[in-house]
Amino acid sequence: MAPRECRRDPLPASPPVPGAESTDAAPLEDPALLRRLLRAKDHMDAASHEAWPVRRLAAVSGASEAHFARSFKRAFGIPPHRYLLTRRIEQANALLRDTDLSITDIAFATGWESVGTFGRIFRDINGQSPSAVRQAARAATPHCLARVPACVLKAAQRPDLKIAVLEKRRRAAEGTVPPSTKEVI
Structure with missing residues (x-):
């Protein structure tokens, strides 16, 4: 194992400010x-x-x-849990769009332990129920989507989880939620 290299800053480091977490904003090096x-x-x-x-x-x-x-x-x-949530919803969107699996099968295949929890979280993130997303995907012109690579479709339909789902739900109840999901037509 190579010894760590010690870097010197041109200015002396200022003492840490209590309660300030400047290290969280700095990129990992x-x-x-x-x-x-x-x-x-x-x-x-x-x-x-x-x-x-x-x-x-x-x-x-x-x-x-x-x-x-x-x-x-x-x-x-984003935190690890939210990253995993993003991947699960992304995979569920792809399965709803590309397969005829039941919503229950998709919920379990993407790692949810409860169909109810899957449906609630899916609706909170996408703004639509899983069945509505499936209907919208089937109503879209299939010949146009067939030419688009699956990785591009996944990226375009990736949920934008800048805020936690529970926070989004709280803001929706108060009527202060900015649109946080991208609409794909």
């Missing part, structure tokens, strides 16, 4: 940590239907739970 975070992210991508608690992801990346959660958010912009 440790390439070894980034590789380990990518390893955990790749595991989630490969098996998004599995349960991925922070403890398991931290073990994959070789970091403590708290350090992993902070570092993941700094590296990728």
